[in-house]
Each structure stands twice: as C-alpha cells, then as structure tokens.
Amino acid sequence: MQGNDSDRKALIGCAIGAAVVSLVSNGHTLSKENIIYELERIKADSSDLQVKSISKAAAEILRKGEY
Numbered sequence: 001m002q003g004n005d006s007d008r009k010a011l012i013g014c015a016i017g018a019a020v021v022s023l024v025s026n027g028h029t030l031s032k033e034n035i036i037y038e039l040e041r042i043k044a045d046s047s048d049l050q051v052k053s054i055s056k057a058a059a060e061i062l063r064k065g066e067y
Contacts, residue, residue, distance in 0.1 A: 008054070015039060015058040036062050 019038035020030060028034055036059045043055035 008057075011054045012058045012061065015042070015054050016062070018042070019058075032062055 016035065016039070019035050019042065022042075023030055023034055023038055039055045039059040039062070043052045043059070046052055046055070
C-alpha cells in the first residue's frame with residue numbers, strides 16, 4: 001500500500017511541476033495563487049478522472065500549505 005501512496009505523491013509533484021512549466025511558458029508570474037489557478041484549469045480542462053483527482057489533490061495541498 002505504501003507504494004501506491006508514494007506513486008500518488010510523485011504524480012502530485014509532477015502535476016505541480018506541469019502547472020509551473022505552463023505558467024512560465026505562457027509568461028505568467030509564479031505565485032502560489034497562480035499555480036493553484038493553473039491546477040484548477042488543468043482539472044477543468046481534462047476529461048481523465050485520474051488527472052482531475054491528482055490536480056485537485058495538488059491544489060488542495062498548496063492551499064493548506066502541506067508541502
């Protein structure tokens with residue numbers, strides 16, 4: 001079970017990284033709020049339930065400051 005938790009944490013890290021890359025490539029300022037916004041945008045634009053779940057979890061972690 002711990003392997004699954006580790007995999008999920010890795011995917012959450014990748015989601016945050018993807019949001020950062022997207023913001024930088026589009027010339028936006030990096031801030032916690034912008035990263036959360038981008039994660040929410042990724043979640044809304046995706047039809048994949050796993051992408052939605054990981055993006056939502058990543059945004060929640062940033063909101064709570066548990067990183």
